[in-house]
Amino acid sequence: MTSVRQQDHHQVPSTNDNCHVPHTIESLEESQIAIVGLGLMGGSLAGGLRHRCRSVVGVARRPDSIAVALERGLIDHGTTSLSEGVSQSNVVVLATPVRVILQQIAEIGPLLPAECLLLDLGSTKTRIVQAMAELPDHVQPLGGHPMCGKEMSGIEAAEPNIYRGATFILTPLPRTSEQALRLGRELVEAVGSRPLVISAERQDFLVGTVSHLPYLMACALVATADATTSTDPAAWKIVAGGYRDTTRVAGSDVTMMTDILLTNRDEVLAAVNVFQRQIDRLAQLVESGDGEQMRDALNQIRQERLRMYP
Amino acid sequence: MTSVRQQDHHQVPSTNDNCHVPHTIESLEESQIAIVGLGLMGGSLAGGLRHRCRSVVGVARRPDSIAVALERGLIDHGTTSLSEGVSQSNVVVLATPVRVILQQIAEIGPLLPAECLLLDLGSTKTRIVQAMAELPDHVQPLGGHPMCGKEMSGIEAAEPNIYRGATFILTPLPRTSEQALRLGRELVEAVGSRPLVISAERQDFLVGTVSHLPYLMACALVATADATTSTDPAAWKIVAGGYRDTTRVAGSDVTMMTDILLTNRDEVLAAVNVFQRQIDRLAQLVESGDGEQMRDALNQIRQERLRMYP
Numbered sequence: 001m002t003s004v005r006q007q008d009h010h011q012v013p014s015t016n017d018n019c020h021v022p023h024t025i026e027s028l029e030e031s032q033i034a035i036v037g038l039g040l041m042g043g044s045l046a047g048g049l050r051h052r053c054r055s056v057v058g059v060a061r062r063p064d065s066i067a068v069a070l071e072r073g074l075i076d077h078g079t080t081s082l083s084e085g086v087s088q089s090n091v092v093v094l095a096t097p098v099r100v101i102l103q104q105i106a107e108i109g110p111l112l113p114a115e116c117l118l119l120d121l122g123s124t125k126t127r128i129v130q131a132m133a134e135l136p137d138h139v140q141p142l143g144g145h146p147m148c149g150k151e152m153s154g155i156e157a158a159e160p161n162i163y164r165g166a167t168f169i170l171t172p173l174p175r176t177s178e179q180a181l182r183l184g185r186e187l188v189e190a191v192g193s194r195p196l197v198i199s200a201e202r203q204d205f206l207v208g209t210v211s212h213l214p215y216l217m218a219c220a221l222v223a224t225a226d227a228t229t230s231t232d233p234a235a236w237k238i239v240a241g242g243y244r245d246t247t248r249v250a251g252s253d254v255t256m257m258t259d260i261l262l263t264n265r266d267e268v269l270a271a272v273n274v275f276q277r278q279i280d281r282l283a284q285l286v287e288s289g290d291g292e293q294m295r296d297a298l299n300q301i302r303q304e305r306l307r308m309y310p
Numbered sequence: 311m312t313s314v315r316q317q318d319h320h321q322v323p324s325t326n327d328n329c330h331v332p333h334t335i336e337s338l339e340e341s342q343i344a345i346v347g348l349g350l351m352g353g354s355l356a357g358g359l360r361h362r363c364r365s366v367v368g369v370a371r372r373p374d375s376i377a378v379a380l381e382r383g384l385i386d387h388g389t390t391s392l393s394e395g396v397s398q399s400n401v402v403v404l405a406t407p408v409r410v411i412l413q414q415i416a417e418i419g420p421l422l423p424a425e426c427l428l429l430d431l432g433s434t435k436t437r438i439v440q441a442m443a444e445l446p447d448h449v450q451p452l453g454g455h456p457m458c459g460k461e462m463s464g465i466e467a468a469e470p471n472i473y474r475g476a477t478f479i480l481t482p483l484p485r486t487s488e489q490a491l492r493l494g495r496e497l498v499e500a501v502g503s504r505p506l507v508i509s510a511e512r513q514d515f516l517v518g519t520v521s522h523l524p525y526l527m528a529c530a531l532v533a534t535a536d537a538t539t540s541t542d543p544a545a546w547k548i549v550a551g552g553y554r555d556t557t558r559v560a561g562s563d564v565t566m567m568t569d570i571l572l573t574n575r576d577e578v579l580a581a582v583n584v585f586q587r588q589i590d591r592l593a594q595l596v597e598s599g600d601g602e603q604m605r606d607a608l609n610q611i612r613q614e615r616l617r618m619y620p
Contacts, residue, residue: 224585
């Protein structure tokens with residue numbers, strides 16, 4: 001177990017202090033926030049929140065990640081002990097891969113102070129919210145999913161700015177209090193994101209199509225080139241901007257994506273199914289050689305894309 | 311017919327002059343270059359070449375495009391007449407959609423001076439090179455395809471910088487002289503691109519996978535969202551960077567893309583076929599729920615992507 005502290009004026013309560021966290025905290029400013037998982041998303045969130053709350057405690061398995069987070073000024077205090085990190089915090093954010101989040105939810109309840117807000121950053125929400133429903137009554141659970149990121153991972157890639165301007169989905173449970181949801185919104189807005197409150201099922205349907213499907217497509221494109229053109233050295237010289245952008249998300253963190261695909265299986269497979277019908281339709285147009293029909297179809301798609309990104 | 315001239319010190323020969331273009335021009339510097347088609351690619355090329363040669367003549371159907379190109383300093387002289395534009399030029403670049411290029415190649419031969427280099431910017435090359443083989447003997451044909459662009463089109467979007475650092479494919483014919491190929495390379499390098507000399511068939515196979523397939527994928531992704539999630543207003547708020555990048559090329563010029571797909575049909579359909587097998591394989595992994603196998607497959611793809619873009 002490692003416990004290190006930022007060498008500055010911030011005083012953070014350690015587990016040896018005998019002080020008590022107030023049971024109802026109204027504002028972010030008064031909060032001690034524990035971020036569990038100091039990767040790209042957790043590290044970036046920590047940095048964005050640090051000067052907007054009382055203090056930020058980073059919890060990570062690897063002491064190296066804590067050292068980097070302290071050095072980069074993203075956290076006030078760091079520990080490898082989950083219980084030490086969360087026991088005095090009134091906001092706890094789980095920023096680990098989805099299947100780890102599910103395990104942590106099952107274990108963390110007894111460690112949390114009364115009325116603690118437990119938020120997570122997992123990209124799929126239905127199973128997480130189901131697990132959150134089993135938490136002890138003294139915990140305030142709230143599902144979360146920031147719609148941002150980049151293809152790099154790890155604390156080295158962390159930068160608070162990635163949250164700026166992004167939509168941050170919040171999926172409250174029936175048991176989530178208004179006060180806890182208000183604190184969740186405040187946290188989201190503090191890092192420059194826009195909260196969007198929807199149900200877990202609706203979010204999983206939507207991200208299945210606008211996020212998980214594009215990832216699988218990008219992977220299939222890379223695999224296609226790997227199976228065909230990549231043996232030709234000229235192929236590497238002609239990969240233009242279109243291919244680079246279209247395949248960018250294939251560089252996403254593999255552990256994170258595996259967990260996402262496994263925990264949103266039905267929505268992802270349904271989206272793949274619709275996608276395959278669309279590809280078949282386009283391929284039939286190409287095969288038919290009907291220029292007029294093809295133009296019309298491609299133009300309709302182009303207009304739709306322009307509506308999405310004016 | 312419109313003929314207008316840049317109000318500056320550049321003297322360009324008009325068809326009324328009785329001067330003769332030298333029959334063998336060794337360098338770009340001495341060349342008068344006609345760019346036929348003042349869209350994104352033609353306009354940008356004109357601007358990049360203008361101060362690297364004797365003069366640039368822009369040929370466009372619409373007087374408006376010529377006016378904009380002159381106003382933006384992309385050309386020295388402009389005309390709506392193909393014969394006026396090309397008859398005194400020793401380099402002619404066809405920068406129109408592929409099916410227009412095919413028509414222009416069939417008509418332009420008698421209008422061109424002896425030893426004139428006829429280059430095109432069409433994205434598919436096999437059919438263009440076949441058409442070029444039928445040109446009169448006094449013409450020096452050379453297929454070209456710059457691997458750059460953006461989703462906007464038209465002279466307003468033109469900027470010479472788009473050629474910088476891009477690979478510019480050149481597909482010479484057996485009849486293309488060494489001198490003509492040398493002049494083609496010089497032109498490519500003058501706008502900051504890297505020439506890559508390969509056969510027309512090889513280029514069509516490669517771009518079928520790394521350029522035309524990604525376009526169809528992007529279109530199918532947009533069509534999928536249109537058919538499912540787009541009816542939910544929340545979908546528009548959560549489209550994150552991944553979706554934006556993956557679908558960017560679906561905003562490409564529709565006339566250009568229709569021509570490309572129709573003239574590279576067999577390669578495009580073959581690429582779609584391989585892609586569908588890859589998608590099926592990934593969907594089966596998701597369905598199986600085997601986390602280990604999925605991780606391995608996604609990791610291999612991620613490594614391949616990192617090799618493409620280190």
